[in-house]
Amino acid sequence: MAWFQKRQYTVIKNVSKPTLVRIGTEGALWESCPNCKELALIETLIKNLRVCPHCSYHMRLSADERIQMLTDPGSFSPMFMDIRPTNPLGFPGYGEKLSSEMAAKEAIQTGRASMDGLPVALGVMEFGFMGGSMGTVVGERVSRLFDHASREKLPVLLVTSSGGARMQEGIFSLMQMAKTAAAVAEYRQSCTRPFVCLLCDPTTGGTTASFAMLGDILIGESGALIGFAGPRVIEQTIRQKLPAGFQRSEFLLEHGFLDLVLPRKDIRPTLTKIFQWV
Ligand SMILES: [Zn+2]
Incomplete structure (x- = not known):
């Protein structure tokens, strides 16, 4: 640890x-x-893997922590990290954000890793960088990860934590929804390995509306907020009080949107079993 x-x-x-x-x-x-x-x-x-011992609240993890929690020590080898963000619309202030230290990793890290010796193509989103928003870099890295996994016949594991599309890239970020969805579809046609998506707190907006919900197996981390628009926006729009637990993993499981909800300690053993079986 x-x-x-x-x-x-x-x-x-x-x-x-x-x-x-x-x-x-x-x-x-x-x-x-x-x-x-x-x-x-x-x-x-x-x-406790940053789970509160009093109330079982799952505190957020960075992408680096997720990678270390899920993979064999030292097995993660990053790929497509030379794809760097630009400021295509000349959005004010965006250029400065992109020159920060975190910008190289961007809102997703992609690469190959092993879990109990089983090779996997892995992508882990970083909520700490601009709210894990999906811009052109996220879309391109996710697409290339699926291409690579399809060529190498690897299963894909994506760990999502995102506020949605990146407004600073406007239409370019929205295009990533179609692009990543197409990459998943192509992977399905050319490879029989599974695509597992682990949805972590929070997974919202364009990320939920594209690749995050397209996994063969959808696993929600306990208590994670998963949805498209946030609960406050929905309440203001429909002028109704939302039910307790709305948009949390457990609520989504109950309503058929997820296959599994797991506490953090059970995630790695369960994923390993899935990759052993299929
Ligand atoms: Zn607590």
């Missing part, structure tokens, strides 16, 4: 009791849960 320990912590003096957030200096021992606000020992959180 070395990946987890690398996170940095600092103590922030709260009015009532000290609260910890994940920035700044090292040495803190506790972190507060964003859901129940209870403090948890960082050591406990490490063992």
Whole structure:
């Protein structure tokens, strides 16, 4: 669990009791849960894969953490990382965001990896970079990943966490929906291996409306928000109160949109079984 320990912590003096957030200096021992606000020992959180021991809230993971959680140590070899974003519409301020350190990885990392020795084509979205939004780079990397998997007869695992299409790229980002959907369709025609999509909190907008919902097997992480428009927008549009748990993984499973909902600790063993079988 070395990946987890690398996170940095600092103590922030709260009015009532000290609260910890994940920035700044090292040495803190506790972190507060964003859901129940209870403090948890960082050591406990490490063992729990960043799931709150009090309320089972699944805290968000970065793409790097996901990769390390899901794959054999050191087995991930990135591909298509030379595809870099541009600012095709000259959107104000977008160019500066793209020059940041995170821009090289963009909102998705794609490559090959192994899970318990089984090779897999893997794509993991990064919500921390511009809300995991799908621009031209995400679309191109996803499409090439499917092409590669089809040539090499590999199963595909996509881990999604996205706010939808990237507004700074306008129509170019919307085109990625058709492009990625076509790539999935071509993969299906030329390869009999499965495409598994693991939908994590949050998976919304154009990502849900394209490749995220096209998996042969759709797995939702416990408590993840999955939908197209957000619940607040829907409530304002239809002027009705939404039912409890609306757009959460469990709700979607109940209504037939997902095949499985899994707590974080069960995800890797289940995926390994799926890739062994098919
Ligand atoms: Zn909690």
